[in-house]
Amino acid sequence: MAKQVKLTAERRTGLGRSAVRKIKATGAVPAVIYGSKDKPEALQVSRREINAILSHASGENILVELEIAGSGNRLALVQEVQHSPIGGDVLHIDFHAVSMDEMIEADVPLEPIGTANGVKNFGGLLEQSLRSLSIECKPRDLPDVISVDVSALNVGDAIHVRELPLPEGVTTRVPPDLTAFSVLAPTVEETPAVAATAPAAPEVIKEKKEDTDAGAGAKDKK
Numbered sequence: 001m002a003k004q005v006k007l008t009a010e011r012r013t014g015l016g017r018s019a020v021r022k023i024k025a026t027g028a029v030p031a032v033i034y035g036s037k038d039k040p041e042a043l044q045v046s047r048r049e050i051n052a053i054l055s056h057a058s059g060e061n062i063l064v065e066l067e068i069a070g071s072g073n074r075l076a077l078v079q080e081v082q083h084s085p086i087g088g089d090v091l092h093i094d095f096h097a098v099s100m101d102e103m104i105e106a107d108v109p110l111e112p113i114g115t116a117n118g119v120k121n122f123g124g125l126l127e128q129s130l131r132s133l134s135i136e137c138k139p140r141d142l143p144d145v146i147s148v149d150v151s152a153l154n155v156g157d158a159i160h161v162r163e164l165p166l167p168e169g170v171t172t173r174v175p176p177d178l179t180a181f182s183v184l185a186p187t188v189e190e191t192p193a194v195a196a197t198a199p200a201a202p203e204v205i206k207e208k209k210e211d212t213d214a215g216a217g218a219k220d221k222k
Helices: 017-025 047-056 209-221
Strands: 004-011 028-034 041-046 063-068 072-083 090-097 104-113 125-128 132-137 146-149 158-160 179-184
Touching (some): 028 047
Antiparallel strands (some): 004 041
């Protein structure tokens, strides 16, 4: 399940580029929290703390308990992280406020486990049609990843959404017949046929007309 981590935050009143520059100069990152029944609130968090959380995250969904000075604690999901195209520094963070008793939606990565029998012994190719699965659950049931054992798959076999091992409390609205994993038959490269080459016709050497004419003229003079 997604690990819940704590993160200190402060309200920020200054908006605009100049205010953002001042925030960054203090070692903080601008952020905003929205969702639930409360109005969106502008925040700032420690760059060092958020970098540590992001670097140790085991999945894409990070559940955070924000300790907001003067405003109490709020539970939120890290919704979006904006990075600098140069250097990759965190520029801004969006938090989506949630409640432990409400259902939330999230995309969770699908991870194949093991080597399919059709790949290992028959040269097939494992194809992953779904990289992630859209799910619904309560925050406490949110998984980091959904691991799927594909070792029993032979060539031509497939695992569909209805067969995925969803954790307790997790559901999905993705069509059940949609293929998540399958093993394709090995591709056989055809050897290009060598075109038969006809034997070259013998070269016929023809006497030049002018040479013949010259020879005839010489005989007449005699």
